Amino acid sequence: MTTENIRTYDVIVIGAGPVGENVADRTTAAGLSTVIVESELVGGECSYWACEPSKALLRPVxxxxxxxxxxxxxxxxxGPLDAEAVLAHRNRMSADWKDDGQVEWVKSAGxxxxxxxxxxAGEREVSVETPDGDTVRLRARHAVAVCTGSRAALPPLPGIENLRSWTSREATSAQQLPQRLVIVGAxxxxxxxxxxxxxxxSRVTLLARESGLMPRMEPFAGExxxxxxxxxxxxxxxxxSVVGAERVDGGEGEVRVTLSDGGEIVADEILFATGRAPRSEDIGLDTVGLKPGDWLATDDSLTVTAVPGNWLYGVGDVNRRALFTHQGKYQARIAGSVIAGRARGEQLDVGRWAPHSSTADLEAVPGVVFTDPEVATVGLTVREAERTGRAVEVVDYEIGHLAGAVQYRPDYRGRARILIDRDRQVVVGATFVGPGVGELLYSATVAITGEVPVERLWHAVPAFPTISEVWLRLLETRRDS
Incomplete structure (x- = not known):
């Protein structure tokens, strides 16, 4: 039997991943009554099928x-890695896919x-179908924040629904080691x-449709x-590319993959890492005039632009501004501040780098790829600068020439690149490739967001012998060129 009741809050958040949790934390701290709705595990994709388990797999490697x-x-x-021990560590880091700790935090935050x-379910309303079959009607006095994230996007391959293929979820949570693994996506x-x-x-075959790995980054990173x-x-x-694939023995056996060049690969599992799609196909977008399954277009205050009234927000992956957990949490801080400010009737400051503007989504998105070697990027690449008509000076340095790099790893292979805006003389992009370079990224992010003049960077002295000395070498390379 289905029953229905109505509850009213200041703010309703749909999705209890890191983004939704941070929006709710900010609005609650501002004194606004907030409810967060979640259909899966509290903690979201990052905690159970993305950031945490993937890094637990990669850290020993x-x-x-x-x-x-x-x-x-x-x-x-x-000797070889103990795969069983690594998988057990991954399980612990994913809390064995139980969200008790996350639920406890949500409750402790009020x-x-x-x-x-x-x-x-219309303006400022959300309908929730509970696991026991009841329907709860929620009404928001001020705001509804959609923080439903993204999911793996599968290619339109004939018969893919019967393939039992892996997506990022299976790749980060698998309990058995496949002897042969085909990965589609660069x-x-x-x-x-x-x-x-x-x-x-595993014996891995990695298939790239493009001519290099990670094509949106500087080419040397993929190389x-x-x-x-x-x-x-x-x-x-x-x-x-893959033009066909089937799992033999009634869908229980190995996978046979047919390639665009006429070749064939046989594997135990196939992982499609071919992009992301918004989790928005079944969240009632049509009730507010939006198309189900679309990304939510927002302005810099994270307000959904196509819905009047400044009450609907799209925060995190679902808006496609920057598909990173840390960037979604940044957006959540902005959105929480915007919602609280509007609730208090305050005038918003949405200018560049202002408190109510997610400027970093456009100018300084940091990201680390935890491969060997690591890849760390923030801001523009050369290709993006050319595409947008930005006049930049490109400065490169081989990180392996540093004493700190050789101390880190005698055979250190890596490269650094910064892009300097020719007119403003500030750093607008940085790419570092090499072991341990993820720890260089925050300094580059600060330089870009702080718009630190290049001449001022000469006075930021790196310690010797550390890999951070690459900043000095980049400046010296530029001076001597």
Missing amino acids: LLRADAVQVPGLDPAVK IDLLRGHGRL GVVGVEMATAWQALG LVTERLREAGADVRFNV
Whole structure:
């Protein structure tokens, strides 16, 4: 039997991943009564099927890759990784796919939690179908924030629904090591999972439709990662796509993959890492004049622009501004501040780098790819600068020339690049490739968001011998060129 009741809050948040949690935390801290609706695990994709489990798989891989090059350590670490132990560690880092700890935090923050599938039901209203079949009607005095994130997008391959293929979820949560794994896709998920599963003992074939890995980044990033993947034993192929695939023995056996070049691959599992799609197909967008399944277009205050009244917000992956957990949490802080300000009747400050504007989504999105070597990027690439008509000066340096890099890893291979705006003389883009370069990224992000003049950077002295000395070498290269 289905019953219905109505509850009223100041703010309704749909989706209890890191983004939804942060929106709810901000609005609750501002004194607004807030309920968060979640149909799966509280903590979202990042905690259980993305950031946390993938890095738990990759950390032993990257640590071993460094240690095997260090004199005195190399004999102790040259054996194979203990895949069973790594998978068990991954399970612990994913809380064994139980959200008790996350639920406890939500309650401690004073946020109400409602389990169930939430759908918009008109202006400032959300209908929630609970697991026990009841329907709860929620009304918001001020705002509804859609924080439903994104999901893996599968290609339109004939018969794919019967293939039992992996997406990023299966790739980060699998409990058994496939002997042979085909990965389709050259982006971050594809290269990270190739790095992890090859090192754990799978025979990996990585298929890239493009002529290089991670095509949106500087070309040298993909080249260095390709080099190391092939050295590790992975079969990396370019300019090839999948035109057919089937799982034999009634859908229970191996996967046979037909390629665009006429070749065929046989594997135990196939992972499609071919992009993301918004989780918006069944959240009631049609009740507010939007098309189900679309990305939510927002302005810099994270307000959905096509819905009048400034009450609907799209925060995190669902708006497609920057598909990173850390960027979604940044947006959540902005959105929470905007919602609270509007509730108090305040005038918003939405100018560039202002408190109510997510400017960083457009100018300084940092990201790290946890491959061997690591790739760290923020701001513009050369290609993006050319596409947008920005006049930039490009400065490169081989990180392996640094004393700190050689101390880190005797065979250090890596490269750094910064882009300097010719008119404003500030850094507008940075790419670092090499072991451990993820820790360089925050300094680059600060330089870009702070618009630090290049001449001022001469006075930021890096410690010796550290990899951060690359900043000094980049400035010296520019001066001497």
